[in-house]
Amino acid sequence: MGAREDTKSLNNLAIQAVGALLGAKLPAQGMARCPLPDHNDTTPSFEIRSGGLRWICYRCDEKGGAIDLVIAARRLPFSEAKQWLAEASGLFARPLRQGVQQRRRPPAPVVPRQSLRPTQSPVPTDLGETQADHELYASLLGAAPLLSTGRNYLLGRSLSDRIIARFAVGQMPSVDAMIRLVDQFGFARVEASGLLTKTSTRDRYWPIFPAGALLFPYLEGGRVAYLQARIIMGEAKGSRWRNLNHRKRRLFNTDVLVASSTNHVAICEGAIDVLSAAELGRDAIGLIGVSARLTDAEMIALRGKQVDLLLDWDEAGDKRAVTLRKELSRFGVAATRKTAPKSGAKDVNDYLREGNASI
Ligand SMILES: [Zn+2]
Known part of the structure; x- marks a missing residue:
């Protein structure tokens, strides 16, 4: 992304959100008291419009988008306002310009509106550890x-x-x-x-x-x-x-377990390897972390299918392949550990990137 795209992305931030980062409470749209430092606004003369992306103050005679609001509120030159907004919003996880020293600090908090939110949905009562929203x-x-x-x-x-x-x-x-x-x-x-x-x-x-x-x-x-x-x-x-915070981790791509057309299932480490396996023509499920376990139901779902273990070809992957084969065999599932490619590829994505078309 170049400088022009950065500017565009920053100007796509809602004025309300930028106001929150600047410590001002603003509505998503419509009239508000002007948040600019020199304007002690008693009658709302500040308007947010254009779908919440533009603002104008009829008293200050100033207007603009997200970056302009930072320029006006913080009295910063354009490039510094951009830098400030990029950091505060967490929009870019890298410095905007090469050579600019990025300060190490947590991202600015999101400050929500204090108003009541009548539109919000109630918390589902069945949101247990395994129930997903x-x-x-x-x-x-x-x-x-x-x-x-x-x-x-x-x-x-x-x-x-x-x-x-x-x-x-x-x-x-x-x-x-x-x-x-x-x-x-x-x-x-x-x-x-x-x-x-x-x-x-x-x-x-x-x-x-x-x-x-x-x-x-x-x-x-x-x-x-x-x-x-x-x-x-x-x-x-x-x-x-x-x-996710305090949520039970799951197996990636479990839908292949219930697809009756799938007779071969590979077990990989992580999402990228599952996508890589799919690229190589294989239906795969992914463990989050090499030590992740399958639930009883997941192992039962593997019964009658041909299972290949495409865990990483490293010490941890080899070890896990041994224990996983044992766990699966208790459920009547026979799994084969795919031997390491001669090329020295360490995982399925490596293997894909070597230009192979199948595994
Ligand atoms: Zn004003």
């Missing part, structure tokens, strides 16, 4: 289209548009999408869905997945039962994979 996850995914950064990353790993689309991979949107989600579903429900960090409260909350991260939906019966993110930009401490 399909509706809420689907709503987030609907607001999280794959961008060129995400697509290029996946193409770089030899995955095709066809497979990317089949698995409905998205990309985490900016913080204002989370504000809209809380507006729509209510804080308690978004919190229960695992999409907020542990330290989040009703007044200050942070998305669990950083903006720009790839979003992998765990589809079960065609519904989104879980979400996992992979950070593809900037620096990341520890693993680049992020899971």
Whole structure:
């Protein structure tokens, strides 16, 4: 993404969300008191319009979009206002300009509107540890289209548009999408869905997945039962994979277990390898982490199918293959450990990237 695209993405932030980052409470649309520092506005003379993306103050005689609001409120030159907004919104996980020292600090909190939200849906009463909030996850995914950064990353790993689309991979949107989600579903429900960090409260909350991260939906019966993110930009401490907060992890792509047409199932490590296996013509399920276990029901569903273990060809993968074969055999499932490719490929994606067409 170049500088022009950065500007465009930042100007797609809702004025309401930018106001929140600046410490001002603004409506999504319509008249409000002017948040600019020199204007002690007693009668609302500030208007948010154009679908919430533009503002005008009839007194200050100033107007513009998201970046212009930061310029006016913080008295920053354009490039610094852009930098500030990029950092505060978490929209870009990398410095906007090469050579700009990025400060290490947590992203700015999202400050929600204080008003009552009569439109919000009640918390479903059956939201147990294993019950997924399909509706809420689907709503987030609907607001999280794959961008060129995400697509290029996946193409770089030899995955095709066809497979990317089949698995409905998205990309985490900016913080204002989370504000809209809380507006729509209510804080308690978004919190229960695992999409907020542990330290989040009703007044200050942070998305669990950083903006720009790839979003992998765990589809079960065609519904989104879980979400996992992979950070593809900037620096990341520890693993680049992020899971939902306080939600039970699931197996990726379990729909292949119930497809009666599927007689061969491969077991891989992680979502990218499942997509890679699909690229190589294989139906696969993915463990989150090599030590993840299958439930009894999942092992029973594998009965009568030919199972290949495509775990990573490393020490951990080899070890897990031995224990997994034992666990499966207790359920009457015979599994074969696929021997390591002669090329030295360490996982299914490596193998795909070597130019192979099947496995
Ligand atoms: Zn004003």
